Amino acid sequence: MSAPAQPTARPIPRIEPSTILWALVILGVVTMVPPADLWATIHHLRVPDTDDAMRLAEVRDLLSGQGWYDIIQHRFLPPAGVPSHWSRLVDAPIAGLILALTPLAGRSLAEGLAAVLWPLLLFGLFCGVLHRGVRTQFGSRAAVLALIVATQTFGVTIQFAAGRVDHHNVQIITMIGLAFCMIRGGVRSGLIGGGLAALSLAIGLEGLPSITAAALFLMGDWCLRGRPALPLLAGFGLGLGLAAPVLFVAQTGPEHWTTTRCDALSPPWLWLALGGLLLTVCAVAAGERLASVRARVTLAGLLGVILLAGFAVAFPVCLGGPFPDMTPLVRDHWLLTVNEMASLPKLVARGQWEALVFYPVVLFATAVATGMAWRGERRRAWAVTALFLWPGLILGLFQFRGLYIASGFVPLVAGAVLDRALRSDAGRTELPRWGVALLGGCLVSTLWMAPAVVAETLMPTARTAPDPAGAIACRSEAALAPLETLPAGTVLAPIFMGPAILLHTPHAVVAAPYHRAIPGLTAAIEGLGGTQADLEQVLTRFGVRYLVACPARPADDLQPESAFATRLAEGTARSGRLERLDLPGPLKVWRVVPDPLRAGGDRAG
Known part of the structure; x- marks a missing residue:
């Protein structure tokens, strides 16, 4: 009698290494943004930085009917306002998201959802560009590993976090896209790379050092190798030289086409971009007459001297950097x-x-x-x-x-x-x-x-x-909610609070952390860090209606003793021109009394 047949053991399913790697990518993406941050951004419009708050304030103004070419923040240093140096090219897609989400979620929730979705969509685009470029050069496994590391690179994740609607994330994408175009080579890649460089400049000048290095590399490569390197150089020169003026006109009103701005795409930087186009035209037109390295170096050097000399003569104010004033x-x-x-x-x-x-x-x-x-x-x-x-x-x-x-x-x-x-x-x-x-x-x-x-x-x-927690608490929606109940007026507050006040309240501000508003910055530094006379002079000069102090982040003292505004917040000084308002939260708030006859002296409280 034969023994019964033993059951056949089922083989253990084999998990492919690529499946594990992709699972790690998904895990990294899912855990990249804490759920609490998502909730706070969606429901309370909490954003990581002052620039994100100012961006949302600009987007809100655009949706409220402010003109496309009107880049002035009218509630910042009123009545004249302060012109922004940021691009409408970033405002527009965020505004589009808010418009699309408003019928589904309501305006307030739509703003929070857009502030979450925009950086996440950009992170998806960054990962797509990164994966494709690395896969082409180093293989599929290297591309997936790069995605895993991207979710663990703080320099990347902080730029794509919930509420990060500033423009640095877009510039990262444009620069890595430009790099892959330069690696690939050819006219088409050059055109795309030049267009990406122009887009980066139109959004902000932070990418200028990288673009300059890229242009010098392409020019040097052409000088050394000649014809094989010309298609990429020609494409880049055409893409940058043609796209930069188009983007400039698209976001700049005609009345400002001749205005020199050292901190944004304007005539000085268009001059350099068009120089690349000129080099391209000369290199292509010369053809075989530039067969030697010496001839190519001579042409490149001559055009370089013309460009730099013209820049120095026509735009000397920008030789000292983006903050000349x-x-x-x-x-x-x-x-x-x-x-x-x-x-x-x-x-x-x-x-x-x-x-x-x-x-x-x-x-x-x-x-x-x-x-x-x-x-x-x-x-x-x-x-x-x-x-x-x-x-x-x-x-x-x-x-x-x-x-x-x-x-x-x-x-x-x-x-x-x-x-x-x-x-x-x-x-x-x-x-x-x-x-x-x-x-x-x-x-x-x-x-x-x-x-x-x-x-x-x-x-x-x-x-x-300084501990950042105190500053974060002072510019939160909860801290600023009591201010929203007050009649609208101009607020003198610490510089870092300016954008949050514009975003969460109907008030205007004297100061915010932007270099185009030197009078407001000066007023906040001198008024909040100086004597009683300094403070009262600022209150009068700028028509301030409310004084706001963040006790956790007092201003720098400009004299040996503590600033008068700091002592006000501590309760050790008083002023007849300031009426303390009993509002909940971490902020100290005073209403400015307009009648100068009621002004009192600095006395112990």
Whole structure:
């Protein structure tokens, strides 16, 4: 009698490595934005930064009927207002989202949903550009690894967080798109890359150093290689030279076409963009007459001298940078106190150890890209990547915001390095497999949280930077809600509160953190940081109706003793011109009494 047949064991399903990697991408995206932040942005219009609040205020004005070419924020330093240096090209899609969502959710909720959806949609576009470019150069696995690292790169995720409606995220996308166009080559890629460069300039000038480096690279490549490099240079020159004026006209009223603006796309920067178009026309027209390196270098040098000399003669005011009108007082007590303008030594000196999650990954990425361009495979891809990383790293040492665009290239480098660590031939490279994996780990900024936390724990007294929690609390919707119940008027408040007041209340403001409003910045610094006479002079000069203080973030003292406004907030001083209003919340609010006969002296309370 035969033994019964044993049941056949079912094979354990094999999970493909690519499935695991894509699952990690989904996990990274899902956990990138905390649910509490989504809720706060949707229901309370909480945004990460003052610039996001100002952007939404601009969008709201546009939807309320303000003209397309009217870029003045009329509630900022009224009655004249302050012209914005931002682009309507970013206002428009956000406004479109709000219009589309309003019938479904109502206006208030539509604004919050748009503030969440816009950066998430942009992150999807960034991931699409990143995946396609890395896959073409380094393979599918490297592309997926790059996406995973993108969700862990703080320099990227903070620019695509809920409520991040500022323009830096769009500039990251345009610059990484330009880089992939330069790597691919050809007239079509050049045209697209030039158009992306023009779009970046139209949105803001933060990408100017990267675009300048790209233009010099393309010109140098043509000087050295001649005809093979001409299609890409020609396409870039045509794309930039034609698109920049079109975008300028699209967002600038005719009355301002001849106005020089050092901080936005205007005649000085159009002059340089058209110079690229001129070089392209000359290079194509000359043809074989530029067969030698010497001839090409001579032409490029001659046109370069003409461009720079013309710029210096026609627009000398812009030779000193984008802030030609800034006074030392405003520079010292506002500009240099802003985190994005802080240098690395200053961040370290103030104990802001969170810088460790931003700087090291850009440094390692720059070193890897440079080394691979020097001696590795796919040298052009690595050279172009290094080209965009170096300006960001160098500028980032002096201004934190220099890291914004460079951070977008970190996932590209990390994806390629981690893919090499997983390859079967990884051990036959200069570094052993574990060394390549360790290098890849150094490119993941979340891993740098560990030393940042250790430093914060071991050296808590080293932190001298102001606690951001106090400022965040003072500009929240809940803190500003009591102000909304007051009759509309002009408010003198700390500079950082200006955009939030414009967004959450009907009031006008004297000051907000923008360099085109030097009188307002000066008034806030002197009024809130000076004597009683300084404050009362500002109240009178700007027709201020309400004085608002954030006790958690007093103004800088401009004299040895505490500022009068600070003592008001502490309750140790009083003024007959200021009537204290009993409002709930963290803010201290006074109504300005217009009758000068009621003015009293500074006395102890």
